[in-house]
Amino acid sequence: MELIDNKSKRWINILKLLVSKNKWWSLQELSNENIGSVRAIQSDLEQMKSFQTENGEPLIHIKPRQGISICYTQTIRVDYYIKEILKDTIEIRLIDGVFFEQNRSFYEWMDTLNISRSTLYNTIHKINSLLISYDIELRPDSMQFHGNEKEIRQFFVEFLFEVYGSRLWPFDDIQKQDAVDFLQKLFQVLEVNLPDVAIDKFCLWLAVSIHRVRKNFSIRRNYRYSMDKEKQTSTAKGIYKQIKNLEEHVCQMTKDTFGVTLDRHEFVFLLLIEPAIGHYKSIETVEEKLMFFQSHTPHLFEAIHSFINQLELIFHQEVANRKVMTLILLQYYVYSREITVRDGFLFKKKSRYLSEVKKQLPYFYSRITHIIQELKTDDILASFVKNERELIRIITSNWRGLVHLEMDRRNVLDIFVISTLGYNHSLLIADLIKLRLPPLIHIFTSPENTLNELTMDRLGIDMIVTDTELPNQLGRSTLLISSFPTKKELDNLNRRLVDMID
Structure with missing residues (x-):
């Protein structure tokens, strides 16, 4: 994340690397992973000695002859410290606080973060430089995010997923299991197959939307969703009726589970998660969906x-x-x-x-x-x-x-292989070449093990590969290799052929 300072990035990368493998690491090995210099990592580890497991034991083990290690079973504890490192960054604390906490003024945030007026202005400026791509901003006068509400929610989904990951849940007033159960019911109604690896991010998507609605930040549109039923086919009318019934069902589910009433705009925005899933099965066939788009x-x-x-x-x-x-x-x-x-x-x-x-x-x-x-x-x-x-x-x-x-658009190259050791050896060289060549290469040999212009023209040969000097190159590119080609020679042949194709 761009908002994290270099020291925090090193600490996070050190923790992630140590817990990734159940082994002892040397300082040089950690440095070789592009985390930082040996001196910087050594200084970081001295400060990280205070990290403890839930049992109060040192999280990071440092032994003079063995090196540095974290038991791979401490993944959850490592996640906890990563969260603490991230939340110790002023920019992240401010974004996190503005999203979750009650409204505070500019000066109240100065006291909360214990920073000066100019530092807070610089922090907001740094945050807004990141928000340019979302076309939203954090305004000092209101200390709130302004812009398209859809973009604001998208930003917070990405922000919270990066800060908290999949194992940590940032919401106190929304239970993750409630979000999981709701999404499973929703996708069951839609007949959508959601990949397991995606459920955590969709839970954040749902929780962010519920949280923003509770704080009275809602989706607004300049147009209405409607259809002229007189001009639609019976199939399109049927699909429209299904969507109307689905809206009533989903809105009731949301009210029962989270105590939030979704209006039409919020309902449509919620269903935008469907195109993001990828290949899925839903209540309509491809043809029915296309007909619906064509009608509307x-x-x-x-x-x-x-x-x-x-x-x-x-x-x-x-x-x-x-x-x-x-x-x-x-x-x-x-x-x-x-x-x-x-x-x-x-x-x-x-x-x-x-x-x-x-x-x-x-x-x-x-x-x-x-x-x-x-x-x-x-x-x-x-x-x-x-x-x-x-x-x-x-x-x-x-x-x-x-x-x-x-x-199919690329040029197919035809090469002819011939060896002074006979036809069978030509086949051996050809087989060795095939192991390292791109697929658009045709390899020819001749039982007679001879070269002539007529054969080269008939086969359309572009290159001759041989283990001997040829008296006549027959107007073709020729590559001289050993009787048993070395890896270096085959790599060189491969490069030359790829260049000819491209």
Whole structure:
């Protein structure tokens, strides 16, 4: 987290590393994990000697000849200290306090945090520099967060998940088990299969929403959700009726469990968790959902279809799972309109994902970025393509057969292997080469173990690999290797062939 100072980061990383393996670590080994210098880590460990287990014993064991260790069974205790380290940071204490506690004035927060006026102003400025991407701010005059309520909730879900993790629960007035039970009932009604690894973050999502509603911070919209029933098909009317019944059921569940009454806007916002789940089964089939979108948002439906048509032009092939892709992109559009999606809700995606797409699917990447650039001024899809990284991630994750289409566009190389030790040895070299070559390489040998221009032309050979000097290279690139190729030689061959393909 950007708000954590370097010392706190080192302490957290030391704790996480020590408890990750049941072993003794040397100072140099800890330093080699890019935590910090040996001197800094040694100083940190001296200060961390006061950390204790629940039984009052030292949490961190330090022995001169053995090194440093934490028993791997102390994971929960390590989480406790990580929480304490985080909450000792002024910026995190302020954000946490503004969210959970009653309203306090600027000067009351100065007393609570025991800091000066200028330090508090600097702290707020540092926090707001992080909040720019959420388009919200912490204002000194009110000491409250201002901006789009959906963005504020999204920020707190991410903030609390990073500070408290999955094992610690920050809410005193909302029981985690109540949140788990509620979500399980909700997803059972929706017939949604939620991954176990995602439940903790969805519990935070629900708890943040309930907490904000209780503090009278609610979702506001400039438009209404409605439909002209006279113009809808019987199937669309049936789906609409299901949603109405679902709304009544979910709102009653929320009132019974948490004592909170959800209005229409809060209900719709709550159901935005559905597109974030990924592949799921729900009360409607893909066709029914598409029909619902087509009935209610015909212009958006056509715009997404047009976008997929452009995707298909990249490889001049139909998207194999076009209907599913259409539905996923429609749901992503709705989700991105509600929340400025940065790196996904469930798991933060690193920029490395995009760099790997660029490296391993270069043709697709160049074409999709061109399409996205052209759509940034589109009346309907401008907001849809705003977050390029997340959109590319969704498309690559859900386009069935994308890798094969990319590979089919690459140049296939044909190489001819010949050895002075005979045909069988040529086959041996060819088999060794196959172990280390990319898939778009065809390897040929000849039972006659001879070279001639006619054979090279007929087979379309691009390169000759041999263990002897050739009197005539036949106008082809030639690579000389040992009779039993070394790993270095095979790696060199692999690099040359990859360069030729790209």
